[in-house]
Amino acid sequence: MRAGLLAACVLLAACTVPLDPPPSGPPVRPDEVPRSGGTLRLGAAEDVHTLDPAIGYDTGSWAFEQMLFNTLVDYDEGTTIVPELAASWEVSPDGRHFTFTLRPDVRFSSGRALAAADVKYSLERLLRPALHSPGAEFFAGLAGVGDYVAGRAPEVSGITTPAPDRVEFTLAAVDPLFLHKLAMPFAAVVDREAVERVGDLGFRRQPVGSGAFVLAEWVEGQRMRLARNPLYFRSGLPYLDGIEVTVGLSDQLGWFKYQRGEIDISGVPSAEFARVVADARYQPLLLERTTLRTQYLGLNCAMPPFDQAAVRQALNMAIDKQRLLELIDGRGVVATTILPPDMPGYDAATPSYPLDPAAARARLEAAGLGQGFATTLWASRDEGSLRLAQSIQQDLRAIGVELALKPVDFPALIEAVRHPGMVPLFLLGWEADFPDPSNFLIVLLHSRSRGTNNNAFYANPDVDRLLDEAEPLLEPRRRLGLFHDAEALVMRDAPWVPLFHPVSFAVRHPRVRNYLLHPLRPSRVETVWLAE
């Protein structure tokens, strides 16, 4: 029977479908120059959630918001802040006053000139409690926000417009991240007249901004079309005539459509990844970018036995991260610390835990758990997460820890981990909003973040003190030094098992030029062009 089966299998193995070639198109020539025209065709698994920059807080919404709107400042191809709507800016020596001078040539797609009052209006709109913006918290540090939110003041006193092309911000306390916050799509400048005409709810579907593109058509659940904004302030840009988004393309379907030449950018499904990177036809089309992300196994420090540091350390020494990396096709680097390698303040020498199951057992023994114990790992229901979960399950069984796996939908997972005493172990990832260690260490590990994003319910007063001291510091050396000390303490306490830092991969249609993946944001398309 075995021989028969083997024969049948060899036959089946012979049926393996060879990798289809990528779509054909013009190869890159050294002398080529950008050309205008053409439509970039993109795919999305789900409909865009919203196009109102005050509301969207997900990659899908941000991708299109940043095509339709502008912010005062933005990132370059990396994480350096560059001017956008602002021509220049000054920061007072005490770090609490920012004065921006706007470009004179910016107009909304409606034709009206963009002025300082629009900047003020957009931020005050964001802070209005009735709007329930998830971005409001980032601007709560502006002077006078408390009075404005409570209805005691008609405007935010910390935002003033001394001239039509000048806007000044006053902060209640020093915030080294203020410029980064202004670079978030939340701070995008919206057309007040359009908002007042269609209302806050209507604006989610009928946005008007100053961006490189305008919304041309949105058939919900099916497709979205964006067209070039002829009034865009950067002359000659965008190169593209428009963008067309097909909704409802799963990763697999998007890949097939890409291979047939029907969409221009696609991810690479796990099943095909090894073959694609090894294929000379695909290699020139691959896009790759390290991002500021960490995938981790969270250990709930409020739930026994994970209230004991020795148990948490044991788990850190028991998990084979190299294999986890192999299971995601090697798309990333093994994580030994909390901060990802591209984050300022990252230090590869931060104390960490090498793989050592024997030592892990010894720690459990020392914690009085030599006979092992049983617990539950919550993970997102998708195949990728469950593969990682099963690998971890096997590693922990080797040190006597029996894991039951609980696969749940991702939104349910995010909700569940916020309840203390509910989820003992969980698999999650975090992508930085800002290139600053505080975005990991304070947001995820400060004791005041318990109930929001400190899902490990980790609390150490020494760490809190270091983080509080570092948070307002402007001087980078001292700031990063304190964050580093805090990270070392966190690693010693081991509320997480850092697993890996993923790297983003995509493939482009051969005709697509200048499409770059960004470490913090969805790709910008205003400088993308299509070769003939």
Add this chain to the structure above:
Amino acid sequence: MAEVALRGFGSRQRSRRLFAAGMVIVGGLGLLAAAAPWLTSYDPDVIVVAHYTGPLPPGDAHPLGTDTLGRDVWARLAYGARTSLFVGGLAMTLSLCIGVTVGLVGGYFGGAVDTALMWLVDLILTMPTLLLLIVLAAVLPPSLLTIPLVIGVVGWTTFARTVRGEVLSLRERDYLLAARALGASHGRIMFRHLLPGVLPGVVVLAALGMSGAIGIDAGLSYLGLGVPLPTPSWGRMVSEVQTYFGVAPWLVVLPGVAVSLAVIGFNLVGYGLIDLLGERRG
């Protein structure tokens, strides 16, 4: 499981051959499940490759290759037979116990009792089975027993209806009249005198119920609601690797074939039994 019209294969020759074929398949399945530890040296739950570089094709070390975690597929397939038979068997037994009892009681007592019980049966039959199963499987804590319990508790209606029908036709027979005249208790009449009469039909239903339960288990496992991970289950094996169909078709095809064979095997046995038992009775 759907209502089945209890008709066999027709000709006697053919039905014997098909019954035999069914028995061979079911026997092979049982053998695979029982002898799994001797058929493979690998633990089905353990990653056996030193470095994962994608599923390995069938070869000497791994006769059916390795899966998308680097586990031995042959081991998972063999131990998966245990899961299928366990889930199918337990679900079917549970359905059988509930269904036969309800059918006997309803058919024997008739009247208001019968009306109430059949109303319950109708109620369960009107519910969309798959949705009901999905809800139950999602709400109950995951364990090896959850899925068979859920399938069993939802799937007993066919047994109840069939048994009730048979009882209705049996209960006016002379031997029952005699038992009643001799003062036998209700319980004794139902279980000593009626049950043997309906047993042949029940055996047929059990075989068909088994195939139904295995099919439903595969479906639920495919949807990610089956037995807890990493227990090997054929339905999950298909869903885990479906995107690898172009790269490693054997990974998808083999567990799919295994589910089909199991369902076909029990079906052949069931329909074969109808003919064989019909012959003896008629």
